[in-house]
Amino acid sequence: MRRTARMLTGTALAVVVAGLAAAPAYAAPAYAGAAVTSAAGSLEVYPSTAFPGGQVTVNTKVCGDRGSASGDASAVGAGPFTLAPSTHEGDAIGQFQVPSSAQPGTYEIVAKCAEGGRxxxxxxxxxLSAAHEQVQPRGSVKTGVGGALGPDPVQTTAGVAALAVAAAGGTWLLHRRARGDGF
Known part of the structure; x- marks a missing residue:
């Protein structure tokens, strides 16, 4: 009988640990708007990840406080654009639109300063755009095991606690019966 009580206690502990490990973890999505700096110079592309049809801003300090530049986004199919002097920290800033026909991939954007040719x-x-984005699975899997409480972490924790209490009570009753105290 003691062996049965130990086995039930171990099972209850395993249920509690498994329930806590199964609680969903939430993470913030990665931000795709960070600037990219290349090794050849400093050309910032914002957002660094864009969708077909989206607007992209490009800026650089390399051309000086009042410098301008000619940009080239032909690699992505957008063609030439102009970078003009800006009041924002002496940057030369320009914009272009990613063509709706652009294919997924990494493209080099080039800017050449009007003075000095740097x-x-x-x-x-x-x-891929949101319209073409692949659908990610959501929700629970219908396996026939569990799921009575749903994916809510509070309800899952409450269910695991209820199972642990039931296992502990069963262990206590088996222990009393083994000692001969009866129910």
Whole structure:
């Protein structure tokens, strides 16, 4: 009988640990708007990941406080664009639109300063748009095991606690019976 009581206690402990390990974890999605700086110079591309049809801003300090530049986004199919002087920290800023026909991948964006001809590059990642985005599975899997309480972590924890109490009570009753105290 003691062996049965120990086995039930071990089972109750395993149920509690498994329930806590199965609680869902939530994470913030990665931010795809960070600037990219290339090794050849400093060309910032924002957002660094864009969708077909999206607007992209490019800026650089390489051309000086009042410098301008000619940009080239032909790699992604957008063609030439102009970077003009800006009041924001002496940047030269320009914009272009990613063509709706752009394919997913990484593309090099180039800017060449009007004075001095210095060339800088940056990378643009084109991703699938929300309309073309693959659907990610959500929800629980219908396996026939568990799921009575749903995916809510509070309800899951309450269910695990109820199972642990039931297992502990069963262990206590078996222990009393083994000692001869009766129910």
């Amino acid at each position: 060339k800088v590059t940056g990378d643009l990642v084109v991703a």
